[in-house]
Amino acid sequence: GAGVSQTPSNKVTEKGKYVELRCDPISGHTALYWYRQSLGQGPEFLIYFQGTGAADDSGLPNDRFFAVRPEGSVSTLKIQRTERGDSAVYLCASSSQGNYGYTFGSGTRLTVV
Amino acid sequence: ELKVEQNPLFLSMQEGKNYTIYCNYSTTSDRLYWYRQDPGKSLESLFVLLSNGAVKQEGRLMASLxxxxxxxxxxxxxxxxxxxxxxxxxxxxGGSNYKLTFGKGTLLTVNP
Structure with missing residues (x-):
């Protein structure tokens, strides 16, 4: 597609529920990143995929967070047993091999009530 | 651990004036990025700086490294x-891992 697409744009869920956030990167981009941005803060790295594999998942805060990219394109960030502290904007970015630029999606605003 | 510090965090300026935002980082890196974010929007890439002494300009903004x-x-x-x-x-x-570490951001308000 023309840009990085993230769905849904907004998600409100109850504490303890499970949520999935989707990222559709630019076609052909092999690298995909998830970041989390809390109010008034800069984005914080969560996980980086190169192709289908997670090359670096050091930013995932705990084992309630998991992400997959089974076919090397679309990625899903999964959060189990959501907590109010998980409320944030989740941003996805993609880039192509050898290209230093990143394209960010519009983000999913997650609110846990 | 790579740390990135920006200052100032808040900047209120009048139209027509000049000002500089600073970004310090703690360990060697080969790529530095500047992004703009409008309220409720995603990140818009402004500049990518790849080498010592790099300078890039776009309109009223100029970045250096x-x-x-x-x-x-x-x-x-x-x-x-x-x-x-x-x-x-x-x-x-750096290296083969291209993850980004961001500063806290500088909220710029330009007053008429």
Whole structure:
């Protein structure tokens, strides 16, 4: 597609529920990143995929967070047993091999009530 | 651990004035990025700086990089209201891992 697409744009869920956030990167981009941005803060790295594999998942805060990219394109960030502290904007970015630029999606605003 | 510090965090300026935002980072890196974010929006790429002494300009914004000092600056010339936004610098981890570490951002308000 023309840009990085993230769905849904907004998600409100109850504490303890499970949520999935989707990222559709630019076609052909092999690298995909998830970041989390809390109010008034800069984005914080969560996980980086190169192709289908997670090359670096050091930013995932705990084992309630998991992400997959089974076919090397679309990625899903999964959060189990959501907590109010998980409320944030989740941003996805993609880039192509050898290209230093990143394209960010519009983000999913997650609110846990 | 790579740390990125921006200052100031808040900047209120009048139209027509000049100002500089500073970005310091703690460890060697080969790529530095500047992004703009409008309220409720995603990140818009402004500049990518890849080498020591790199300088890039777009309109009223100019970014520079000093890798020896681990410092980048974003200079605003003759500010206009449309530049009001939050500006982030981000540094790449380097090597084969391109994850970015962001500063806290500088909220710029340009007043008429």
């Amino acid at each position: 000093d890798t020896k000092a681990r410092l980048s600056t974003l200079h605003i010339t003759a500010a206009v209201h449309d530049l009001s936004a939050t500006y982030f610098c981000a540094v790449s981890g």
